[in-house]
Amino acid sequence: MNLNNQKIINGLIIDPLIFTQKFVRACDVCICSGECCYYGVYTDKSEYEKIISKKDRILKSMDDSQTKIVEDWFEEEQEDNDFPSGIAVGTEVYNGKCVFLDKQGFCTLQKIAIEDGEDKWKYKPLYCILFPLVIFEGKLTIDDEHLERMHYCNKKENQVSTVFETCKNELKFLLGEKGFNELDEYRKEFLKLNIKENHEAA
Ligand code: SF4
Ligand code: SF4
Structure with missing residues (x-):
């Protein structure tokens, strides 16, 4: 697999950042008060x-x-x-x-x-279900601008998971079971190749 090739699932370009972006293990509005909803959608x-x-x-x-x-x-x-x-x-x-x-x-x-x-x-609304994932100009990626504004799920000490791991149900909702499985295969290949490239560069 060439990392420069774009992966497209269900018509959406997949940004590999969704596999590596750190995030909380689960949303907890008792802690964050649902602050991602403070700006509307x-x-x-x-x-x-x-x-x-x-x-x-x-x-x-x-x-x-x-x-x-x-x-x-x-x-x-x-x-x-x-x-x-x-x-x-x-x-x-x-x-x-x-x-x-x-x-x-x-x-x-x-x-x-x-x-x-x-x-x-x-x-x-779909955009509320997906956050911190977002569809922007045909690409499934991270809404980093909005995530940066958060005080709980954007804190490094709370980010013990990745967006992919935390948002599996949301990704299944968006892509369907088949699309999600394809995404997971892509993730495994991406991470394997990424590790290999980093190893060779070291
Ligand atoms: S995305 Fe962040 S701010 Fe929104 S509910 Fe989850 S933890 Fe709270
Ligand atoms: S509609 Fe979206 S932004 Fe508004 S409260 Fe519901 S989840 Fe939050």
């Missing part, structure tokens, strides 16, 4: 429509730190080819956090799905 237009269709259910689970004015939940639509529909819609920030983040650090979209016995990610 871009959703695909279809995700936005799905969320709005559940507005009455979402309202029931919001707490007093969240705005219940539905018109204040999203920004204006904008063109963005990183999204399947070609249109991105950002969530608004209210009280210093995404409108859907409650005061305990939980995403209301995930909370209602769990409370209703549905798949926990049914209403959650």
Whole structure:
């Protein structure tokens, strides 16, 4: 395998950084307060429509730190080819956090799905599921700019794992079982060749 060759799975270019980037072993909002949600997120237009269709259910689970004015939940639509529909819609920030983040650090979209016995990610935007992974200009990579802002999962002493290891379920969700297995094979080859090249350079 030539490390300069691009690996493409399900139409996404794979950035090998996802195999080596250090990360926490698991997210724990009791420690981090869900600070990755403090800035809002871009959703695909279809995700936005799905969320709005559940507005009455979402309202029931919001707490007093969240705005219940539905018109204040999203920004204006904008063109963005990183999204399947070609249109991105950002969530608004209210009280210093995404409108859907409650005061305990939980995403209301995930909370209602769990409370209703549905798949926990049914209403959650893909970009939220994936972080610190991100799809940028057709490449599956690390959202290093956003990760740098974090005070828990970006601290070296807490980074006892890698993004690949911690985010296996998220990668399976994105790529499917077959795509994930292909990714894992690529990872093994990449790490083997990387070790060999480093050894030869030493
Ligand atoms: S990505 Fe970081 S900030 Fe976000 S929930 Fe996980 S540990 Fe917390
Ligand atoms: S939609 Fe949910 S997971 Fe995404 S940024 Fe907002 S609170 Fe966080």
